[in-house]
Amino acid sequence: MSKPTPISGFPEWTPAQRMIEQFVLDRIRATFELYGFAPLETRSVEPLDQLLRKGETSKEVYLLRRLQADTDGPAGDDALGLHFDLTVPFARYVLENAGKLQFPFRRYQIQKVWRGERPQEGRYREFLQADIDIVDRDTLPAHYEAEMPLVIGDALRSLPIPPVRIQVNNRKICEGFYRGIGLTDAEAALRAVDKLDKIGPAGVTELLASTAGASEAQAKAVLSLAEISAPDASFADAVRGLGVSDPLLDEGVAELAAVVETAAAHAPGLCVADLRIARGLDYYTGTVYETQMIGYERFGSICSGGRYDNLASSGNVRFPGVGISIGVTRLLGLLFGAEALSVSRSVPTCVLVAVTAEEDRAASDAVAAALRSRGVPTEVSPSAAKFGKQIRYAERRGIPYVWFPGADGDEVKDIRSGEQVAASAGEWTPPRADLKPLVGPAGTGV
Numbered sequence: 001m002s003k004p005t006p007i008s009g010f011p012e013w014t015p016a017q018r019m020i021e022q023f024v025l026d027r028i029r030a031t032f033e034l035y036g037f038a039p040l041e042t043r044s045v046e047p048l049d050q051l052l053r054k055g056e057t058s059k060e061v062y063l064l065r066r067l068q069a070d071t072d073g074p075a076g077d078d079a080l081g082l083h084f085d086l087t088v089p090f091a092r093y094v095l096e097n098a099g100k101l102q103f104p105f106r107r108y109q110i111q112k113v114w115r116g117e118r119p120q121e122g123r124y125r126e127f128l129q130a131d132i133d134i135v136d137r138d139t140l141p142a143h144y145e146a147e148m149p150l151v152i153g154d155a156l157r158s159l160p161i162p163p164v165r166i167q168v169n170n171r172k173i174c175e176g177f178y179r180g181i182g183l184t185d186a187e188a189a190l191r192a193v194d195k196l197d198k199i200g201p202a203g204v205t206e207l208l209a210s211t212a213g214a215s216e217a218q219a220k221a222v223l224s225l226a227e228i229s230a231p232d233a234s235f236a237d238a239v240r241g242l243g244v245s246d247p248l249l250d251e252g253v254a255e256l257a258a259v260v261e262t263a264a265a266h267a268p269g270l271c272v273a274d275l276r277i278a279r280g281l282d283y284y285t286g287t288v289y290e291t292q293m294i295g296y297e298r299f300g301s302i303c304s305g306g307r308y309d310n311l312a313s314s315g316n317v318r319f320p321g322v323g324i325s326i327g328v329t330r331l332l333g334l335l336f337g338a339e340a341l342s343v344s345r346s347v348p349t350c351v352l353v354a355v356t357a358e359e360d361r362a363a364s365d366a367v368a369a370a371l372r373s374r375g376v377p378t379e380v381s382p383s384a385a386k387f388g389k390q391i392r393y394a395e396r397r398g399i400p401y402v403w404f405p406g407a408d409g410d411e412v413k414d415i416r417s418g419e420q421v422a423a424s425a426g427e428w429t430p431p432r433a434d435l436k437p438l439v440g441p442a443g444t445g446v
Helices: 015-034 087-097 143-157 171-180 186-193 196-212 216-226 235-240 247-266 328-337 358-373 387-397
Strands: 045-047 080-082 105-114 126-135 164-170 271-274 287-293 303-314 317-327 341-343 351-353 378-380 401-404 410-414 420-423 439-441
Touching: 015 105, 015 126, 015 143, 015 328, 015 341, 015 439, 045 087, 087 105, 087 126, 087 303, 087 317, 126 143, 126 303, 126 328, 143 164, 143 247, 143 287, 143 303, 143 317, 164 171, 164 247, 171 186, 171 216, 171 247, 186 196, 186 216, 196 216, 235 247, 247 271, 247 287, 317 328, 328 341, 351 358, 351 387, 358 378, 387 401
Parallel strands: 164 271, 351 378, 351 401
Antiparallel strands: 045 080, 105 126, 126 317, 164 287, 287 303, 303 317, 341 439, 401 410, 410 420
């Protein structure tokens, strides 16, 4: 067999990195549940007509197809694709289970998705997302839009990562402003503004003219709106200063001010009103979010989402909601690439029980079982080699303690300090800092 080669865009973390990932997921999950979100996991595949119903490009969808078709089996595999985000399967789940759900329905979903885009640093074809959504029947109060940044701020602040800044805007501001200056194709204008960081003001001006029919004066006004940014509700004065009036614009300004003020009261500096944030997807209808990790801004958003007035509909019933998604693999990939995270050891094991002789292995197994029963991660030495060799095995694996069974009593050694003391498997407990691997920023000594 030839030596295997990695497949671009499908990350495989080392055991140490996987331990960091699990730590991150546990913290995120705990925060979501503190806010009352219930767990959900949907199937990995959806019908293609559902995956593509909101206009996503078919070039990014992976098909589910058997190598050899079973002519006598069920048909339809060719019409299934792996989901590329968690919004489409969640919308389908809400429709299928609306009669069983209590609204407003709060769910979190931590799951892999697949997207056939060009891999690059921080972007993958297979990646893990952590989503929250609040969905209601027919109407959804705007105060839920102000709650989203609080949840995400708490979740990300619980992690040993650089600080984050959540940039927020409201699509009603943009659409009302465009309407107020006479632009009739608001969606085209939004898609153009969404490319501002990529193509710059001159490129957006050209795009506005070619796709939204904007005049030079209208394009200048659109860019003036996009330049407004403030860490508080003072952005509203800047918007009014542009001299454009429209009821939808006023509604959006009031809603965005509530989001920014609520976030400032909870965590000063967490949110900033940034009116260049457009989120090009056409199903957003209210507040939109993008999140920058300080020091990694050039890689774009690590967490994004927004308000949508029609997640799904059935007859005359519609389900509006607001959601936000953390790109877990994206976040970790950037930090792993910068060697910015570390774990105190690469195995969960806290204690290695030495084996004095193979015929005494049962005694070592009994010690390990006693320690495990008290929550101490323990393994038994693979061989009854000289103690020096067993200690070196523990050192190579990063295991901090070696346990020596003895006829006259057991002893445990901290192989980092060399301290060795008498111990009983029914009573001895390692320091809390050693019980489980610690995760933290690189260079902090965890």
